[in-house]
Each structure stands twice: as C-alpha cells, then as structure tokens.
Amino acid sequence: MTTAAAMRVDLLIVGAGPAGLSAAEVALAHGRTVALVDQQPAAGGQLWRQGADAAWPTSRRARFDPVLKHAQLRYLPGHRLAMWLSPTLALLQGAEGAITVSADRVLLAAGAREFIPPFPGWTLPGVTGAGALQAMAKTGVDLAGERVSLVGSGPLLLASAATLNQSGARLTGIFEAQPRAQLRALALSLLRYPTRLVEAALLRRRCAHTRYECGWRLLAAVGDERVEAALLLDPRGKTQRVACSRLGVSYALVPNIECAAGLNLSLREDGLFACLRVDAEQRSSNPKIYAAGEITGIGGGALAELEGQIAALSMVGAATQLAQHQNRHRRAKRFADLLADTFGIQTESLPKPVPQTLLCRCEDVSWSAVVDAESSDWRSLKLGSRIGMGACQGRTCGAVLRAYGYPSPVNSRPPIMPVSAATLASLDHVSISKPQGSTQ
Amino acid sequence: MSKTTVKLTIDQQVVESEPGVSLLAALEKLELAVGLSPSGTPRGAFCAMGTCQECRVHVDGQPGVLACMTLVRDGMRVERRR
Numbered sequence: 453m454t455t456a457a458a459m460r461v462d463l464l465i466v467g468a469g470p471a472g473l474s475a476a477e478v479a480l481a482h483g484r485t486v487a488l489v490d491q492q493p494a495a496g497g498q499l500w501r502q503g504a505d506a507a508w509p510t511s512r513r514a515r516f517d518p519v520l521k522h523a524q525l526r527y528l529p530g531h532r533l534a535m536w537l538s539p540t541l542a543l544l545q546g547a548e549g550a551i552t553v554s555a556d557r558v559l560l561a562a563g564a565r566e567f568i569p570p571f572p573g574w575t576l577p578g579v580t581g582a583g584a585l586q587a588m589a590k591t592g593v594d595l596a597g598e599r600v601s602l603v604g605s606g607p608l609l610l611a612s613a614a615t616l617n618q619s620g621a622r623l624t625g626i627f628e629a630q631p632r633a634q635l636r637a638l639a640l641s642l643l644r645y646p647t648r649l650v651e652a653a654l655l656r657r658r659c660a661h662t663r664y665e666c667g668w669r670l671l672a673a674v675g676d677e678r679v680e681a682a683l684l685l686d687p688r689g690k691t692q693r694v695a696c697s698r699l700g701v702s703y704a705l706v707p708n709i710e711c712a713a714g715l716n717l718s719l720r721e722d723g724l725f726a727c728l729r730v731d732a733e734q735r736s737s738n739p740k741i742y743a744a745g746e747i748t749g750i751g752g753g754a755l756a757e758l759e760g761q762i763a764a765l766s767m768v769g770a771a772t773q774l775a776q777h778q779n780r781h782r783r784a785k786r787f788a789d790l791l792a793d794t795f796g797i798q799t800e801s802l803p804k805p806v807p808q809t810l811l812c813r814c815e816d817v818s819w820s821a822v823v824d825a826e827s828s829d830w831r832s833l834k835l836g837s838r839i840g841m842g843a844c845q846g847r848t849c850g851a852v853l854r855a856y857g858y859p860s861p862v863n864s865r866p867p868i869m870p871v872s873a874a875t876l877a878s879l880d881h882v883s884i885s886k887p888q889g890s891t892q
Numbered sequence: 893m894s895k896t897t898v899k900l901t902i903d904q905q906v907v908e909s910e911p912g913v914s915l916l917a918a919l920e921k922l923e924l925a926v927g928l929s930p931s932g933t934p935r936g937a938f939c940a941m942g943t944c945q946e947c948r949v950h951v952d953g954q955p956g957v958l959a960c961m962t963l964v965r966d967g968m969r970v971e972r973r974r
Contacts, residue, residue: 592913
C-alpha cells in the first residue's frame, strides 16, 4: 500500500488561471510559500491558455514565468483535486500518485465552464462548446478548412471566432441569441469604458469578415455519423439550414463550484447558476478559504486578476494596496455587470430538447426520463432516472436541469473529480492532524 | 527541434503525431470518435476543458485519462471507450 506524499505550504491555490496566477504572484512577493494546483498540463486556465499553437505574449511570460519558477512555489500541473480532508487539507491525484497539501489558507480559483444546453443532435461528434473549439485550436487540433458555426450568447462567441479565423477555419457565422437592440445598447455603453472599447474593436476586427447575426435560436444539429448542419430559427421565424462540419455552442458560463464540495461554503445566485459568496476581501463564509475569479460570479479575466490580487493582499495584510485594488475592482465590476445585463440568457431563449434528446451524456438518460420522473427534489430525481450518476458527476446535466427549472444538485459530494481507488486507499496512511514534509 | 514526431498507439494502431499537442489532437487527426456512449453511439470531444469526461480514454492501462488535458508522449498506449 502506498502512502500519499505530503506537502505543507502557507497558501494552496486551486486553479492556475488569471485569478490563481495573480494571487500566487502577490503571495510569493510577500514571502509566502504557495502550492498551485491545476488540472491542465500548462498554466493559464481557459483565458490565458498555453498550448502547441498558443504561446503566451512576451509581457505575460515576463510576468508569470518567474512566478512559476519561484523557489517558494510548488506548481502542480496535471493534478486533480480529489477531496478536502479538512477545510485546509486537500487530497490531490497526479501522474505520480496521491499527494496531500496542507495550508494555512486556501484560494479557490477554479474558473467556469461553458453552458451547453441540450437540443436534438447535440451528441453528434462535431458538436462542442464554442470555447471548446478555441481550446482545441490552441492545443493542436487542426481545424483548417473546417466549416464552423457558432451559436449561443456572449462575447466568448466572438473571441472563439477570432481564434478560429486565425487557425484557418471557415466560419459560416456567429448566431447570437440576444436581439440586435440589446447589443446596440451595449455598444453605446462601451463609450464609458475606453479600454474595453478598444478591446472590443480589436476583437471585432479579427472577425471583420465573419457573419454576425442577432436574435437567432438553435433548433437542432443534424448529421449521420457527424454533424453536417445546424438548424436555426431566424428572427423572422423562418427555419434556416446552415451546413457545417463543426457546431460550437455556448449560452453562458457556469462557475466551477464543485471544487468546494464538502466545505459547506455559502453560495449566491449568479444569473441562471450558483457561485461562491465572498466578502470585499474575497473571503468565503469560511474565513480560511478565499475565492476569486469566475467561481465567485462571471466577470471575465480583468476582474479575475484583480480578485486574485485582492485575496492575496488580504491574506498578507497589505492594507494600502488592498484598498487600491478594491477601488479598481469596483470599476471593473461595473463593466462585468453591463456584460451580464446584455448577454444574461433567459430560459425562453435556450434550445428546446425533445423527449428523446439525451440529457445525461454519460449514461444516455433521455430528457423524457427526467420529465416523467416528476421529482420535486434532486435525490429522488437522481435515483429515479440515474441522472447525474455518470463520469461527469452531473456537471453537464446539473447545469441544464437548473437552467430549465428542474431539481438539480445543490451541494456536490466528494470525490470532486473521478480518482483512482489507489488515491482513496492512500488515505489509510495519511496522518490528517500532522502533515509531514515541507516546501523547503 | 531534435525530434519532429512522437509515436503512440491508439487501439493497436501506431500513429505519428507532432510533439506538444494534446492527445485529443492526435485522435482528431485520425478523425476518430473519442469513444462510444453506453448505448454504442460514437461521441466526439465536447467541452475540451476537463469537465464533461466525454474524451476519457485508457492511457498505459490507466482508466479515466482525459485526452483534452493530456499531451502526447512517445510510446503512449491509448485505448478508447468501447
């Protein structure tokens, strides 16, 4: 029987995206020891993704390469968070086996995932998230010459289109669900945020030749072995068939609160979904656990970065800098709220599954099995339909059920990610009260 | 660059891949579905961000490895869900 290796640090950060990296930078600069755990093989999260076809810009490398190589940092890429053995003791699984990390403080910065609601044909190969296509392009999937349609809502569709244009894909169009008037109002409001206006203009320029439509609804994906076309309802109520070899769908972002399973932290509503509740210093309802970035409410990269810094500044007690960052945060938050108002999706604008549409992609449970169960709570729905019992542990279907007004998982349970029996067995040999080892 | 390709085995088939790309990229290059659903229909990658578990494969005998989160490695043995 193997024993989990043990590590002890001042701060454990879950997630190496903008929030986690920025927090690590501040904590290290103030002499703290930090463990930074992330599931991906490279740092950056979703927004600052690095991959075979995506190198960091020089400025970001200059800023974060020294952080990742810092002597006081234990960077753990390719590691899954298995469970919390106590609020400040985590069990992780990496390629080399199980590790426990004990810390004085924890920062949860696990980001968000795309909300991809079910519709007829959504299990066909070639149907993915819109951001998923961007991630694929950046990590070496060859999308040159592919005919791509992007459907859903939000600025992510444009960002994804910009990357796909660059990778040689041929975009058939971006089909935004929100009505045109709403986006026009956003364009006017952008005048109050010059930096963001420039960003938006640059992004739009990278998609200058891409068709951009508003007020469209996704009906279905059709195809035999793979997706061959998207069926869409145009604003005049006419069904349009758009041929494509890839269909990228994204209607919203879902905060990855599952990483807090077992911690009993307070939640709040964020659009259709739930996020972690934090105070003005990014502290959760447990004073030893902080949270930053999308997991505390969808706000984008600039806000995530500030929140990571605020959390770390609060932990190290740097009051002056903390106040300065909080001021910048207030302004960034106003812009995030503006985006949320513009693109916040209503259930009525989402695609409609039919009874045969699979809701649980892991176990092939149909929409009708859920509707017919007529359950008023998650537990009986789960037992009655086997929904949420598959490999994704309800991450995909749980968000769908919540958005469509059905019972959904409230507090997810450990293990947080699927882990091996060996990882769990290693616990027999872990001394929870006295973690051994050191970062030095 | 000293080495231009890596060789891996996907369901007994030896394939060459550029180094540094994701295992998902290697599967996509062969136009392979990432696996079959419980009722036997082919599935492709879905979230590509480590959430949906759709692209889980066996790597060197270890189950539940996500192709989207894993870089190709020389000599890697990959088995898809059947």
